[in-house]
Amino acid sequence: MWDLYNARINENESVRVFPLSNWTEFDIWTYIKLENIPIVPLYFAKERKVIVRKGILIPVYSLDIVDPDSKGKIDESEIQTMWCRFRSLGCIPCTGAIPSKATTIDEIIAEVAAARKSERENRVIDLTSDSSMEEKKKEGYI
Numbered sequence: 001m002w003d004l005y006n007a008r009i010n011e012n013e014s015v016r017v018f019p020l021s022n023w024t025e026f027d028i029w030t031y032i033k034l035e036n037i038p039i040v041p042l043y044f045a046k047e048r049k050v051i052v053r054k055g056i057l058i059p060v061y062s063l064d065i066v067d068p069d070s071k072g073k074i075d076e077s078e079i080q081t082m083w084c085r086f087r088s089l090g091c092i093p094c095t096g097a098i099p100s101k102a103t104t105i106d107e108i109i110a111e112v113a114a115a116r117k118s119e120r121e122n123r124v125i126d127l128t129s130d131s132s133m134e135e136k137k138k139e140g141y142i
Contacts, residue, residue, distance in 0.1 A: 045085040045100040056096030087119040
């Protein structure tokens with residue numbers, strides 16, 4: 001179904017293989033559904049307390065990690081309770097949520113199919129550059 005190893009190997013070359021890096025978010029969710037793989041609840045939408053920072057929904061409980069200059073001081077008027085979920089957990093708690101009502105895998109798949117932005121759009125690490133992930137791969141981070 002998916003081409004897991006899309007790499008040419010030459011006799012005198014070493015090759016680093018990232019078997020999932022060519023999968024789309026849609027591919028992964030379809031596979032999760034197909035194989036009935038259990039997932040953590042953060043991927044499902046529910047009401048959560050968040051603060052909006054640079055257009056990203058940051059969970060209140062992780063604001064001091066994402067925004068250390070806040071020194072734990074949160075203006076109560078900034079806190080919103082919203083239906084949201086996480087598309088990507090690789091940097092949790094430094095990952096923002098997205099507005100969502102998707103509470104099932106089928107709803108997540110439909111939402112992903114309609115999405116026009118990357119699942120990485122809410123990772124704080126990616127705010128530094130459009131190619132942060134590719135730079136991290138080159139550096140051996142992943």
